[in-house]
Amino acid sequence: MDLLDDSAVDQRLTGVPEWRREGDEIRRTIKAPDFPTAIRIVDEVAVEAEKLNHHPDIDIRWRTLHLALSTHDAGGLTEMDFTLAARIDAIAASHT
Template sequence: MDLLDDSEVRRRLGETPQWRREGDEIRRTVTAPDFPTAIRIVDEIAVEAEKLNHHPDIDIRWRTLHLTLSTHDAGGLTEMDFTLAARIDEIAASHGG
């Protein structure tokens, strides 16, 4: 998978405004209404990640999820990161996050 150049990353971040770039990663925090909902969000993200064979780093702190995406095999950000980011945004929105 090809790395995205800086201008393409900026464009894609404009389409996924909940995400921010930090070096070769994009990050987002999701706050769920409660802990069980946070776990349901993680479960749904896991299903999508398996479908795409692309897995985020997830840190769970009570009802707050810290998510990080990067295509480590490619050494940075690729289209796959933004595909999964958009799907994570849909999942979070469906749970009020």
């Protein structure tokens, strides 16, 4: 998978406005209405991540989820990160 240059990353971020760039990662925080919903979101993200064979870093703090995406084996951001980010956005929207 090819790394995206800064211009391509900036352009793709417009399609996932809840995400922000931090170095070689994109990050998003999701606030679920309660802890069980937060865990359901993580479960659904896990299913999508497995389908893509691309796995986010997830930190669970009660009902707040912090997610980070990067294509580690490529050394930065690729199209796969933005594909999964869009799927995570759809999952979050269905629960919040």
